[in-house]
Amino acid sequence: MQTQTQPVTSQQIREQNILNVRRALHSEQVATISRLKTLTGLSVVTLTKLLQYLIETGEVLEGESVSIGNGRPAATYRFNASYRLILIVSCYKRAGHDYAGYSVHDLFGECIERREELLSKVHTDEFRIGIERCLDRYSKISIIGISMPTDTVGGRLASAVRHDPQAKRLAKHLELHFNVPVFFETDINAATLGCFNRHRKHNYVAGLLLVPGRAPVCGFCYQGNVLRGRDGMAGEVRFFPMFNDVGVLPLEPLAADDLAIRTLRAVMCVLNPSLVVVYSENLKSGFLDRVKKQLSTEAEIALLPRLEINDHIREDIVSGMLTISLEKIQTF
Structure with a gap:
């Protein structure tokens, strides 16, 4: 049985147009109506009305006029970053x-x-x-x-x-x-997305948080989007079979180091990210070298992503x- 689609109302169209103008100005910071017309595809008449509304609400500020070629000076509009x-x-x-x-x-x-x-x-x-x-x-x-x-x-x-x-x-x-x-x-999840913001040339980023005494967790970001599993949950690497029943990274340094390496190798093989950032203050120096030494097959060597150790997760x-x-x- 086919379901009837609800007609789009004029109010919904207006709200979408406002959102498009808001996003365009947020990206440009300062723009003329001509530039906004190019970015949004909206008519000059529609843009004038929407900009007047956004000026009245305080979201947009009127800027200085600028000269465009030999024509009349054009008014500019500035996104008000302090509006919210x-x-x-x-x-x-x-x-x-x-x-x-x-x-x-x-x-x-x-x-x-x-x-x-x-x-x-x-x-x-x-x-x-x-x-x-x-x-x-x-x-x-x-x-x-x-x-x-x-x-x-x-x-x-x-x-x-x-x-x-x-x-x-x-x-x-x-x-x-x-x-x-x-x-x-x-x-x-937030940290992995933040890592992507620093390394945008890497489409697929994995973040691994390893703190002794805490359950290890992993986040995934693909092309700027946090990946979530069913019900929004993903990255519960403490359930890997190699972890103990409690599912935490051991407090003893050598045991924690060994389990951290095995966890990282598992993430590499299952997800094949191009970058893995390991958030930890406690890993022994030379961790990345020890990871590379334990790669025993050509397949694992080929899967080796760029690795980063980061102790400033905030x-x-x-x-x-x-x-x-x-x-x-x-x-x-």
Whole structure:
């Protein structure tokens, strides 16, 4: 039985046109109507009306006139990067301690304020005061992105990433409390996307987080998109048969080093990424050389990706969270 498609309303067309203009100006930063016509395919009349609306809302500012050839000066329009702000809360471990990083960004991703706090435990309750302080200082914060490890908050973060009913309740609870849209992402997914932002020539990037005493996790990014499995879950490498029943990286350095190498080799063979970044502060020096020495077959040698050891995961987490936040906020 064929289903009838609902007709597209004039309001829906207008909203899509506004979104196209917003994205074009965000990309160009400053543009004339002629340039926007080329980028969006919209008529000058339609663009004039939409730009006037965006000026009235504060999203767009009128710029200086510019000369184009021998013709009359053309008005320019500037995207207002401070019209909305983004708050990123990132949870990470450094030197054996858990930290929460708070950073406020404009719509070009520029950081306005950045600070961090030592956590007694990783839990959403720990973030509330820090978030409220940011909201008090910056009234234009329009979205809050929270990045946390998958094995925290009693498993509720994993639910939040899966977008199941429990996740919706958690996100809704925080949105009602702060009166701002809130979304969750795992630390490794955000970091892997942030790694892609640094290495865009690599289409397929894998991020591997290895911390002794914690379950190892892996994130995948293909052409700028985080890859997710069924229900949004992927990268649960602790379930590889070589891990113990607990599924954590051993605390003993030699045992952790050996298991880290085997985990990396498994990721290489299963996924064949062009770049693998290993986030860890604890691996012994010479890790990459030891990985190469254990490649015993021509097939594994051919699969060897570019390898990077990174002990500053926060920067990649924030970069990835910004990318996701900008995608979400442009649809508001």
